[in-house]
């Protein structure tokens with residue numbers, strides 16, 4: 001049983017997502033009822049299915065349940081079977097019955113006693129504890145069947161994949177942006193990842209690292225993710241020539257946003273997700289973000305903005321991106337990192353420098369045109385489009 005959010009379109013999307021995630025299991029049956037999704041396993045073991053479902057978004061909780069016809073004796077038998085099969089025998093328990101189907105002859109209170117008494121007679125060492133039992137045995141009487149269960153596993157929460165539109169994720173090889181991507185996915189955003197590289201200054205390993213991170217995100221989304229690899233070398237070397245050392249990061253970030261905005265337009269995305277966190281580095285002070293952010297009009301979504309680094313790291317560990325993120329390959333921006341990047345850049349000066357770069361617009365468009373697209377699944381990456389004559393890597 002999967003407890004989902006009680007909204008129609010999400011439930012529909014949820015069902016598609018669960019079916020897709022369990023596609024390799026034959027003859028599993030599904031049905032929806034009152035905000036819940038029931039997955040009938042037809043003999044498949046429960047654990048691997050639960051393991052996959054707990055990482056899908058839009059699921060509040062999941063429970064293995066025994067379903068029986070609504071007859072008192074059958075419900076009692078199911079309850080006892082569950083209690084006797086517990087991996088560790090509890091000292092205390094209670095029955096929490098709920099009668100959603102009012103034609104059932106016994107009300108919830110009566111059922112608590114009728115089922116609880118039956119279990120106690122067969123397992124006399126057990127005690128009832130209503131306040132804080134070791135096991136809370138739930139009996140849920142619905143119209144189509146009665147369900148008996150005790151375990152409630154928290155799901156990943158959020159909304160089902162792509163139920164809230166599409167955004168571009170600026171994916172570096174660092175710790176933060178994959179976590180931002182996971183949070184965006186959890187909110188039901190479909191994402192396309194955008195990575196800027198400075199080949200030959202950045203290596204093939206740096207690219208592989210980003211592919212690896214995108215694969216992990218694709219596992220969570222349950223769908224393939226498009227990864228855009230943008231050639232950034234020419235823009236960076238051009239910006240370096242502007243000889244405005246402390247503004248270089250500001251200018252690079254503005255260029256990244258502009259290119260991403262063009263990619264967003266081409267791919268029907270309505271926002272840009274980044275891994276920025278307030279105060280973390282010079283480019284993430286509020287004055288810096290103000291100057292950088294003005295390069296685009298698309299909403300910029302920054303899920304980590306108010307989080308501390310240790311919280312982000314903990315999340316990265318939990319979602320399994322941390323180990324990849326800390327691999328020591330260079331990032332395109334650290335290569336050009338000046339000694340003292342500005343924490344308080346001046347918007348007018350930044351705009352002035354950009355206006356003096358010959359063919360600045362064309363440079364940006366050339367980067368967009370030269371972008372290589374890969375389609376990423378948890379297992380593999382496939383080129384969607386070969387990069388013209390300028391093929392890197």
Ligand code: ATP
Pocket residue numbers: 169170171172173174175176177178194195196197273274275276280281283331332333
């Ligand atoms: P991260 O750990 O995500 O790299 P960070 O703390 O290192 O973040 P920055 O390197 O300043 O911070 O980057 C801020 C954000 O800009 C990143 O979270 C990411 O969204 C985006 N970004 C930085 N470098 C790249 C890149 N090479 N390609 C795509 N996006 C990038």
Ligand code: MG
Pocket residue numbers: 172173174331
């Ligand atoms: Mg970084």
